[in-house]
Structures are given as structure tokens and as C-alpha cells.
Amino acid sequence: MKGLLVVDVQNDFCPGGALAVPEGDKVVPVINKLMEKFPVVVASKDWHPKQTVHFEKWPVHCVHNTKGADFHPGIVSTKIEQVFLKGTGNKDDGYSAFEATNLDLARYLKEKGVDELFVVGLATDYCVRASAIDAVKQGLTTHVVTDAIAAVNVKPGDDEKSLDDMRGAGVKLVTSKDISAK
Ligand code: VGL
Ligand code: ZN
Numbered sequence: 001m002k003g004l005l006v007v008d009v010q011n012d013f014c015p016g017g018a019l020a021v022p023e024g025d026k027v028v029p030v031i032n033k034l035m036e037k038f039p040v041v042v043a044s045k046d047w048h049p050k051q052t053v054h055f056e057k058w059p060v061h062c063v064h065n066t067k068g069a070d071f072h073p074g075i076v077s078t079k080i081e082q083v084f085l086k087g088t089g090n091k092d093d094g095y096s097a098f099e100a101t102n103l104d105l106a107r108y109l110k111e112k113g114v115d116e117l118f119v120v121g122l123a124t125d126y127c128v129r130a131s132a133i134d135a136v137k138q139g140l141t142t143h144v145v146t147d148a149i150a151a152v153n154v155k156p157g158d159d160e161k162s163l164d165d166m167r168g169a170g171v172k173l174v175t176s177k178d179i180s181a182k
Contacts, residue, residue: 003114007121044097120148
């Protein structure tokens with residue numbers, strides 16, 4: 001069974017947001033179309049407390065229950081059956097959706113019979129990378145859809161390096177047009 005994991009398509013990671021990913025919003029229409037093709041669609045949200053050591057490294061972003069932490073308004077969120085919240089503690093981790101604290105993503109996918117996971121969203125070089133690599137470690141056949149992700153690129157080239165890291169870990173890179181109907 002195929003599942004789609006939509007990582008952190010939140011206002012703060014989109015243009016105008018507190019930690020804007022260049023062209024972060026370009027993934028929105030691609031993801032909306034993809035969601036139609038998957039029997040199981042889940043999403044993660046970066047969901048930080050007001051104060052966390054994470055903000056020593058990053059501008060304040062995705063504080064829980066704020067507009068910045070909402071999904072981008074263009075995302076058809078009715079297609080998302082479950083949201084996984086991560087980065088909820090006072091620690092600088094939580095990049096991976098598999099570290100969500102409200103529910104166990106690995107167990108959820110297993111219960112749904114998902115053995116093949118497609119990862120999309122923001123940001124390529126942090127949460128998409130960490131989530132995809134963890135998915136492989138969970139034994140899932142894991143794909144990242146390269147036209148449905150965008151990178152922060154704190155350093156130029158972080159996007160390409162992340163793609164290499166993911167490929168090296170066993171992630172398959174595909175484009176949205178390679179994905180057929182469910
Ligand atoms: C992320 C930086 C800080 C992400 C989250 O969702 O990729 N990046 N917090
Ligand atoms: Zn964060």
C-alpha cells in the first residue's frame with residue numbers, strides 16, 4: 001500500500017513566513033494533485049513551544065497554535081487523514097516526522113498497511129531529508145518527489161547535498177509525473 005507524507009507545508013516555511021524557504025509555496029499545487037493519487041495521506045507539522053533551544057539556531061518559527069504553524073492556505077487539508085506534530089519539546093531535534101510526539105508515525109503507517117512511502121514538502125535539507133532517511137530505516141520503500149520539495153539552502157548546494165545523502169541512504173528520487181493513479 002502506498003502512502004504520501006506531506007512534510008511541514010506551513011506558512012512560516014513559505015514566502016513571507018518567519019523561516020521562508022525560497023519558492024516554498026511552489027510545492028503546493030504539485031502536492032494537491034498528488035494527494036488525489038494516494039489511499040493514505042498524512043502530514044507533519046513543525047510544532048514548537050514559544051521557547052526552545054531550537055530557536056538558538058533558527059529564527060522563531062512554527063510556534064504551536066499560531067498562524068505561522070498553520071498549513072499553507074492553498075493545501076487541500078481535507079485530504080490529510082492525520083497530522084503528526086514534531087519539535088514539540090525544548091530540544092533541537094524533531095527534524096524527522098518519525099520523531100512526532102502526538103502519535104507514532106511508524107506504527108500508524110504499519111497499521112494502515114503502508115509499505116511504500118512517498119515524501120514531499122519542506123524543507124529538502126532538514127525535515128524532508130531526515131524523514132525520508134528515517135523511513136528507509138523503518139523498512140519502508142521510500143521515494144522523494146523532487147518537484148514537490150524545496151530547500152532552505154543556508155549554504156548554497158545544501159539541496160544537492162541532501163539529495164545525494166538521501167540517495168545514498170536508499171531513498172529513490174522520482175518526479176510527480178512518474179507517479180500513477182492509486
Ligand atoms: C525545518 C528548520 C527548522 C524543516 C524545521 O521543517 O525542514 N527546518 N525547523
Ligand atoms: Zn523548526
